[in-house]
Amino acid sequence: MNTELITQVAAFIWQEADMLDHGEYAQWLESWTADGLYIVPIDPQQTDFANTLNYAYDNADMREKRVARLGSGESISTSPVPRTVRDVSRFRVLANDGSNVTVRCAQNLREFRKDVLKHYTADVTFELVRSGGSFLIKRKIVRLINSTDTLQGIGYIL
Amino acid sequence: MTNKTDAQHALTLGDRVQADRVHTSLYTDPAIFEQEMDKVFSSTWVWVAHASEIPEAGSYKNTYIGRQPVIVVRDRKQKVHVLLNRCRHRAATVCEGKKGKTNSFVCPYHGWSYSLDGALRGVPHPESYADQLEKGELGLVSLRVEEYAGMIFATFKNDIEPLVDYLGPAKKWMDLFMKQGGGYPIKVAGEHRFRFPGNWKIQLENTTDAYHFPLVHKSFLSSVDKQTEEMLDFVGGSGYVEDLGNGHSVMVMIPQLIDLEENLDAPIPERFAELAEQLRAEQYSDEEVRRIVRAVGGSGFNLNIFPNIACSMAFFRVLQPIAVNETEIHHAVITMDGGPQVANQARLRLHEHFQGPMGFGTPDDSEAWERVQKGASAGEDLWIMLNRGLAGEKPTADGRASDVSAETGMRAAYQQWKKLMTA
Ligand code: FES
Numbered sequence: 001m002n003t004e005l006i007t008q009v010a011a012f013i014w015q016e017a018d019m020l021d022h023g024e025y026a027q028w029l030e031s032w033t034a035d036g037l038y039i040v041p042i043d044p045q046q047t048d049f050a051n052t053l054n055y056a057y058d059n060a061d062m063r064e065k066r067v068a069r070l071g072s073g074e075s076i077s078t079s080p081v082p083r084t085v086r087d088v089s090r091f092r093v094l095a096n097d098g099s100n101v102t103v104r105c106a107q108n109l110r111e112f113r114k115d116v117l118k119h120y121t122a123d124v125t126f127e128l129v130r131s132g133g134s135f136l137i138k139r140k141i142v143r144l145i146n147s148t149d150t151l152q153g154i155g156y157i158l
Numbered sequence: 159m160t161n162k163t164d165a166q167h168a169l170t171l172g173d174r175v176q177a178d179r180v181h182t183s184l185y186t187d188p189a190i191f192e193q194e195m196d197k198v199f200s201s202t203w204v205w206v207a208h209a210s211e212i213p214e215a216g217s218y219k220n221t222y223i224g225r226q227p228v229i230v231v232r233d234r235k236q237k238v239h240v241l242l243n244r245c246r247h248r249a250a251t252v253c254e255g256k257k258g259k260t261n262s263f264v265c266p267y268h269g270w271s272y273s274l275d276g277a278l279r280g281v282p283h284p285e286s287y288a289d290q291l292e293k294g295e296l297g298l299v300s301l302r303v304e305e306y307a308g309m310i311f312a313t314f315k316n317d318i319e320p321l322v323d324y325l326g327p328a329k330k331w332m333d334l335f336m337k338q339g340g341g342y343p344i345k346v347a348g349e350h351r352f353r354f355p356g357n358w359k360i361q362l363e364n365t366t367d368a369y370h371f372p373l374v375h376k377s378f379l380s381s382v383d384k385q386t387e388e389m390l391d392f393v394g395g396s397g398y399v400e401d402l403g404n405g406h407s408v409m410v411m412i413p414q415l416i417d418l419e420e421n422l423d424a425p426i427p428e429r430f431a432e433l434a435e436q437l438r439a440e441q442y443s444d445e446e447v448r449r450i451v452r453a454v455g456g457s458g459f460n461l462n463i464f465p466n467i468a469c470s471m472a473f474f475r476v477l478q479p480i481a482v483n484e485t486e487i488h489h490a491v492i493t494m495d496g497g498p499q500v501a502n503q504a505r506l507r508l509h510e511h512f513q514g515p516m517g518f519g520t521p522d523d524s525e526a527w528e529r530v531q532k533g534a535s536a537g538e539d540l541w542i543m544l545n546r547g548l549a550g551e552k553p554t555a556d557g558r559a560s561d562v563s564a565e566t567g568m569r570a571a572y573q574q575w576k577k578l579m580t581a
């Protein structure tokens with residue numbers, strides 16, 4: 001088992017998680033390849049995301065808009081902005097060709113807003129591309145375990 | 159001396175719906191909710207599916223009429239049945255999962271099996287019944303079902319008027335809405351499902367509420383191009399809301415997008431320039447490109463069909479009452495069946511942009527409705543004001559109409575509510 005690689009990807013993914021929990025979106029937006037996609041599917045078995053309905057299917061433009069909306073104060077569902085704390089763990093490298101690494105991990109996120117504490121559990125798959133001693137995100141696919149259930153608003157980034 | 163609570167109790171159900179207002183208890187009183195399940199949801203036509211959701215023999219969908227679980231299923235002869243999802247032995251549901259395909263329904267408890275039309279086919283170990291089991295009497299309960307423009311409705315009320323009569327002038331708008339297939343049959347291709355802690359009628363009202371759009375959807379408007387933002391600046395525009403009778407109503411926000419097959423030579427909006435280019439590259443003719451692109455953007459109106467379905471610009475909005483202060487909503491995305499993949503992708507992305515728990519629109523609606531329910535717990539003797547646009551309301555061929563942000567559609571729905579609840 002390549003523990004050095006696990007350590008590298010874990011460090012990168014933890015950093016991303018920390019940015020999102022602390023609202024460091026400018027830096028987060030920089031963490032992507034130009035063609036990067038942030039996807040939250042509905043159907044857990046789905047692999048053809050472009051041709052199906054998702055909760056989110058964000059290219060660079062939509063990611064930027066999502067971030068702008070979150071900080072705009074224009075949306076009553078995200079003002080006040082929800083606070084989140086997420087744990088990411090159970091990293092497993094699914095593929096590695098030297099420049100691209102696919103890694104799957106578990107994410108447990110707690111959200112608090114107004115008077116409600118919520119919990120979202122997801123399998124997250126990252127496709128990372130090596131770049132300047134670190135990585136850029138090419139795909140981040142967040143499969144919520146309750147994605148087929150009725151959900152309430154999630155204005156932040158999972 | 160009477161205090162306010164006594165005065166409120168003295169109000170009959172009929173008193174609680176006035177021409178220009180409804181009583182707050184319509185959102186908050188659990189006893190009224192219980193009566194609605196019977197007098198509204200079990201006494202009128204209720205939408206259960208679009209035909210494309212059950213495309214083949216054996217395709218089924220599970221849903222609810224009021225709080226009663228039903229199966230919508232297509233049999234081998236293509237006939238659609240709506241069956242109570244309740245085994246006639248000792249009540250277990252015979253079908254689970256939102257959608258699927260099957261040859262029969264077999265109860266998991268003791269194995270009674272039913273055919274797709276609900277008939278009881280077999281029971282394991284029948285000898286104990288000594289040939290006295292009335293199998294012909296023990297099929298799944300089957301409701302009256304009728305369909306218009308691919309929209310399937312069912313009812314518990316066997317002697318109700320035909321669906322086409324119930325829909326009345328709404329039919330014309332349903333036909334117009336289906337033109338967003340762009341020349342292809344329309345297909346439901348998934349849905350966003352969410353709940354909000356509030357009464358179902360709060361959502362019913364919202365389908366013809368233009369008034370909230372610029373405020374609640376400010377963050378959405380900030381995320382679209384200037385041209386789209388101007389198109390969506392319809393409050394104060396030339397649109398209108400029309401009462402179509404039987405609780406149905408239409409809100410026309412963008413009059414030039416009523417008929418998607420008209421104005422085909424209008425300039426292609428900027429936001430669809432790239433899509434039009436892609437379609438041309440795929441050898442679609444100029445006319446096809448224009449028709450498809452126009453269809454992708456959706457219709458310029460919201461049609462509210464009482465009590466639970468709306469044809470809303472580019473999607474179907476389904477509402478399902480859960481409790482007096484809890485409602486489930488489905489926003490079903492519509493695609494062009496067999497249409498160009500790039501056009502369908504554009505429709506999916508537009509839906510994701512506004513709808514669903516991570517959309518830029520729905521969560522803000524949901525938050526506003528939650529606030530309505532919360533606020534309605536204060537001032538139990540107060541009224542919900544629905545008099546906007548009343549002064550300017552004029553008779554039309556199909557009913558009555560007023561300006562685009564009038565509460566005419568809500569008034570129409572509450573008059574139908576009153577009719578059913580006091581019947
Ligand atoms: S409850 Fe269905 S077979 Fe007994």
Ligand SMILES: [Fe+2]
Pocket residue numbers: 364370371374375519523
């Ligand atoms: Fe809205």
